[in-house]
Amino acid sequence: MEPIRVLLADDQALLRAGFAMMLSVEDEIEVVGQAANGREAVDFAAAHPVDIILMDVQMPVLDGIRATEQVVQAGTAKVIILTTFERDDYLFDAISAGASGFLLKNSDPDDLVAAVHAVASGHALLAPEMTVRMIERFARQLHAEAAGSPTSPAGTPAAGIRPPAGSSQQRKLLASLTSREREVLVNVAAGRSNAEIAAGMFVAEATVKTHVSNLLGKIQVRDRVQAVVFAYESGLILPGDKPAAG
Structure with a gap:
């Protein structure tokens, strides 16, 4: 089977590197790119094959919610929102924008991997x-x-x-x-x-x-x-x- 192609979108380079390291050990997941803001994520997904975008909410140029709307409307990838903040409004906005999942950044690495597999399989991520x-x-x-x-x-x-x-x-x-x-x-x-x-x-x-x-x-x-x-x-x-x- 082809690996699940993942794009990491976060304005913090260290966090992107950490997520990339966590996912790189998984044979069934391939990190195909990184984006420092929502605009870069939208453009990358439009130009390259991507299955899942792990999308931060608070990013410059274009925030993660608006970027999710554009990605979903274009049909280029599914989106899992990753955020530091356990805020109901973020979850509401993410669902309204068409995100397939919502995860906190302090989740266990196993939960992150499971989330990627679940959304790639067409399932919801929320408990x-x-x-x-x-x-x-x-x-x-x-x-x-x-x-x-x-x-x-x-x-x-x-x-x-x-x-x-x-x-x-x-x-x-x-x-x-x-x-x-x-x-x-x-x-x-x-x-x-x-x-x-x-x-x-x-x-x-x-x-x-x-x-x-x-x-x-x-x-x-x-x-x-x-x-x-x-x-x-x-x-x-x-x-x-x-x-x-x-």
Whole structure:
């Protein structure tokens, strides 16, 4: 198999060198480049084959969130946001920009490697409990905008958030799902793993994986994080709902 091609984007050279050293010992990962700001990351990904960008948030010229938006829109790579700061607004902005993962820089090296593999395989990086907590708050922002009062978690106007739930296109995509796929999507939105979903639905884990793969294609999203966002935006799940297992 071809190695996972990773671009490191951080304005601190020492941190880039440290991440490069951590990843270089992995046979299945290849660091193909480094960028000192978001603009360099966008340009590099446009000119070279890249699978994953490990993207810092606070960078000069072009910050990591705006760079992520451009990379995702161009379809040149998937992005894992790496930040020193455990801030909810960074996570909201990262998800809205299309990032496939969010990781703190003080995470264990094994977690960094696992994150690269997970996102490269099309999975979400966020831990289930964080997915539920953050996506529910994200969904409340969307519904607040629908009511005409856009606010951020801090009470300030929200930035970079898409229009609120239930567009005709979303309803059409949701209607394309089978009853089983809708059930799996509800469980994904609840933050459950494939193994937990399989146990609740009394099916094999491989069957759940197939359902997840099929529903991601039907609702036109890249990974589980975006699937959870879709579940709230489309109205399948409402903020405050506590989906039952199975």
